[in-house]
Amino acid sequence: SVNAVASTLLADPHCESALGVLPLGTLNHFAKDLNIPLTLDEAIANIATGRKLRVDSGEVNGAPFINNSSLGLYPDIVREREKQQARLGRGKWLAFTWAAMGALRRYPFLRVRLSIDGKEHWRRTPFVFIGNNEYLMSGLDIGKRSTLTDGQLSLYVCHRTGRLGLLRLALHALFGRLREAHDFDVLTCSEIHIETHKKRMRVATDGEVNLMQTPLHYRIRPASLTVIVPQVADPQAPSTSEPGLLDKLLGEN
Structure with a gap:
C-alpha cells in the first residue's frame, strides 16, 4: 500500500x-528504516509535526520500488502463497511457509548476465535481490537500512550453492561474515542491466509480483520522493509525548 x-x-x-x-503494513520496513513511529497515534502526530526529507527510490523497467526488488525464489514463493490463500483459504504466514517449503524442494536456478559499470558477470543463482540503498546483511540488524539517501542500489546474488549452501549463508549473516562468503556477491551501483534467456519473468517489487519483459533495467532515482519523518532530536526541546498531544493535533478535547 505504501508503494502504491x-x-x-x-x-x-x-x-x-x-x-x-502510517505503520499498518505487515512488516513496516520503510517506516522502520526512516525511524517513523510504529504506533498509530505517534505516526499520525509525526505527519502533523515532522519534517520533510527527500529520499531515493528504485526503478525496474519503469516500475518504482521504495524497498527492494527480487528475482528467483521470492517471486515464486509469493505467487504460490497467493494461490494457497485463494484456493485453500490459508492465512498469509501459513501459506507463505508452505510456499517456501515447496520452492526449496524445487529449488529453481536462474542463469543471468549482470551488466554493472561496464562489466559483465554471469551467474547461476536461485535469487537476485536489489535494494533501494544498502541493506545491513549481518547480525540481528539484517534486513535494515541505515540510510535511504546515498543514491545507490545494492545488489545481492547467491551463486554456486544448493539448499545447504543457503543455510551456510544464513549462518555467515548471523555471525557477521556474509561479505567473506565466496558464493555470495555484494555490491552497490547506480544502474544494473539483467539479461536472461527468458523473454518474460516474474519480478517482485516491494512484495508485489508482476511479469516483466526482459532485459531488466534497474536504476536508482536519487532524492525522488518526499517523506514526512520525525524531527531531529533536540535534547533541550520539551517532550512531545505528553498525554493529549494527539487530541490537540486532531482538534479534539
Missing part, C-alpha cells in the same frame, strides 16, 4: 506532495 501511494507521487516529476506513512 509512493508510485503515484513518483509518476509526477513536479509533484510537491509529501508522503505520510
